[in-house]
Amino acid sequence: MSDNWIFVLAQLQANRTPSVLATVIDDRGSTPRDSGTKMVVTADRQFCTVGGGHLEFQCARIAREMLGETRPGCRTERFSLGARLGQCCGGVTTVLFEPVIVALPHIALFGAGHVGKALVRILAGLPCDVSWVDSRGDQFPPQVDEHIKVIIDDPLDALDAVPADSYFIVMTHDHQLDFKLIEQILKRGEYRYCGLIGSATKRRRFCYRLGERGIGPDALARLRCPIGLEEVKGKMPAEIAVAIAGEIISRYNRLAALATDNTAACLEKRAG
Incomplete structure (x- = not known):
């Protein structure tokens, strides 16, 4: 599957696969990815990247928690990369999580x-x-x-x-x-x-x-x-x-x- 997030979402929708779209909506200081960067997460796979490392691990974990919810809504999370995640870049990243393809009725x-x-x-x-x-x-x-x-x-x-x-x-x-x-x-x-x-x-x-x-x-x-x-x-x-x-x-x-x-x-x- 492509690393183009739009193509990924289209393929997942065609296959009726629930997923969550994670988007960096704010970046301050030294961060691995700029605002607008996206990652798509399903129950067992992830596509594209918001920067790798512990940040990406935590984003995938949150997205999969949302996939397990009965009525998932969007949520935002602020990550202090140095203090919270122990990453050397040390900036602050805010990520929006959207269940853009939820389970079908x-x-x-x-x-x-x-x-x-x-x-x-x-x-x-x-x-x-x-x-x-x-x-x-x-x-x-x-x-x-x-x-x-x-x-x-x-x-x-x-x-x-x-x-x-x-x-x-x-x-x-x-x-x-x-x-x-x-x-x-x-x-x-x-x-x-x-x-x-x-x-x-x-x-x-x-x-x-x-x-x-x-x-x-x-x-x-x-x-x-x-x-x-x-x-x-x-x-x-x-x-x-x-x-x-x-x-x-x-x-x-x-x-x-x-x-x-x-x-x-x-x-x-x-x-x-």
């Missing part, structure tokens, strides 16, 4: 019916990873996109393996199975989105039963049912799928915007 879709099939066709073209779960293996198409992971298993058993902070979409062929899945997802609590296909009547019935099983009002308020953007009307599978995909896109774009705002806030704070 993970969507867990339960149900391979008509709407599920239509939805997967849309999700296949989006920057996300998808686990598609149904116990009925004959319901899946013979071929799916490479980042759609087909899981032929009992959905309740498969639920435990879904990563934290996923987007859950429940639309199985069985209302009772839908209920059990929603109950477990809400009890688990580690999700960015929990959507259930169905009507407002289905929601009222489910919420009443879930409340009897100890699910609190805050958790019930997070349940999306009916699912999908209200502005997108229609009852055809493709129309429902578009509405659901639109809602998911709006959710993860909102989170991406928050991350961008955090980066801007870091830079403003540094400039001030």
Whole structure:
């Protein structure tokens, strides 16, 4: 891979590899690299350089700590090269760390019916990873996109393996199975989105039963049912799928915007 950081980031994005961009934003005195120098760090590799030695070691360590965080935001670190790191140049360097390629949104879709099939066709073209779960293996198409992971298993058993902070979409062929899945997802609590296909009547019935099983009002308020953007009307599978995909896109774009705002806030704070 090239030592050009722009090319490196483009390659990592194409390969869906999370990384952190480390940029020298201030240099005072004798320092190994000037402001603007960049390094890209992944979980197991690093590209380009901010000067080598203990400084680079510490920058790589911080970046990998960020990669392990659920919701990484930007951060700055000031390094006194002589006093803190024991480097002979003895100047002061400030480094900005930006999670410019964070882990892609993970969507867990339960149900391979008509709407599920239509939805997967849309999700296949989006920057996300998808686990598609149904116990009925004959319901899946013979071929799916490479980042759609087909899981032929009992959905309740498969639920435990879904990563934290996923987007859950429940639309199985069985209302009772839908209920059990929603109950477990809400009890688990580690999700960015929990959507259930169905009507407002289905929601009222489910919420009443879930409340009897100890699910609190805050958790019930997070349940999306009916699912999908209200502005997108229609009852055809493709129309429902578009509405659901639109809602998911709006959710993860909102989170991406928050991350961008955090980066801007870091830079403003540094400039001030």
